[in-house]
Amino acid sequence: MTEPRTATADLPRAGPTTDALISAHGLKKTYGSGPAAFHALRGVDLDVRPAEKLAIVGKSGSGKSTLMHLLALLDSPSAGTLEVMGQDARTLTAAAVNGIRNRAFGFVFQQFFMIPNASVLENVELPLKIGGVAAQERRLRALAVLEQVEMADKANNRATDLSGGQKQRMVIARAIVNEPRVVFADEPTGNLDTATGRIIEDLLFGLNESAGITLVIVTHDEDLASRCSRQVSLKDGLIVDPEVAA
Ligand code: ADP
Numbered sequence: 001m002t003e004p005r006t007a008t009a010d011l012p013r014a015g016p017t018t019d020a021l022i023s024a025h026g027l028k029k030t031y032g033s034g035p036a037a038f039h040a041l042r043g044v045d046l047d048v049r050p051a052e053k054l055a056i057v058g059k060s061g062s063g064k065s066t067l068m069h070l071l072a073l074l075d076s077p078s079a080g081t082l083e084v085m086g087q088d089a090r091t092l093t094a095a096a097v098n099g100i101r102n103r104a105f106g107f108v109f110q111q112f113f114m115i116p117n118a119s120v121l122e123n124v125e126l127p128l129k130i131g132g133v134a135a136q137e138r139r140l141r142a143l144a145v146l147e148q149v150e151m152a153d154k155a156n157n158r159a160t161d162l163s164g165g166q167k168q169r170m171v172i173a174r175a176i177v178n179e180p181r182v183v184f185a186d187e188p189t190g191n192l193d194t195a196t197g198r199i200i201e202d203l204l205f206g207l208n209e210s211a212g213i214t215l216v217i218v219t220h221d222e223d224l225a226s227r228c229s230r231q232v233s234l235k236d237g238l239i240v241d242p243e244v245a246a
């Protein structure tokens with residue numbers, strides 16, 4: 001078998017101020033400027049705790065995706081601070097941010113983002129390729145996670161030819177191929193029928209149970225949110241009822 005993987009072993013550990021994986025204080029995000037400015041987040045305090053299943057809920061337009069993008073270092077806040085694994089995000093170099101996104105975080109979006117004409121295997125290998133992992137090890141690790149999501153038999157299929165549920169399984173395989181600390185999922189079942197969505201939910205929750213992967217799930221699906229260990233509810237860019245714990 002392959003050697004034990006330590007892809008995230010050299011990433012920063014929780015610092016002295018908090019045990020949270022990610023800690024947001026007074027987070028604001030304004031899109032545009034002047035009279036056209038839109039205040040999508042208006043001051044959010046939130047900790048993402050190790051191995052929790054956090055649901056971010058709220059109506060469409062309440063700022064859920066904006067908040068998730070900030071927590072995941074996909075976008076920068078207009079104001080406020082963000083500590084990621086003990087480090088102030090403002091002090092991270094671009095290379096460090098890319099490293100965290102690539103190795104410590106995994107992403108699952110509603111739209112099944114993928115390289116369209118590439119094979120399933122190539123799609124799953126992508127984060128490893130970006131991380132500079134050698135071809136043979138890439139292949140072994142990608143096949144192992146495809147096995148985990150019961151997609152090994154589709155490894156050589158074109159990603160575009162898959163059904164919605166299969167695409168989302170492939171995306172989950174890609175999200176976990178680097179053994180991340182956190183998987184961020186934005187409406188992961190939004191484009192799937194109920195039964196297929198259930199399978200995808202089970203896969204995500206299984207990652208939490210088996211590998212302790214922290215889940216941050218943006219959803220307006222109450223059933224999905226109720227399966228999480230904690231819910232925070234956004235309204236007009238602010239958290240309401242911050243401790244509605246399931
Ligand atoms: P949600 O995910 O809860 O539906 P979003 O975080 O996507 O909400 O968006 C919050 C608000 O910010 C919405 O009113 C949306 O139109 C606005 N918004 C989001 N992204 C942009 C952008 N890039 N430019 C301008 N407005 C945006």
Ligand code: MG
Binds near residue numbers: 064065066186
């Ligand atoms: Mg959204």
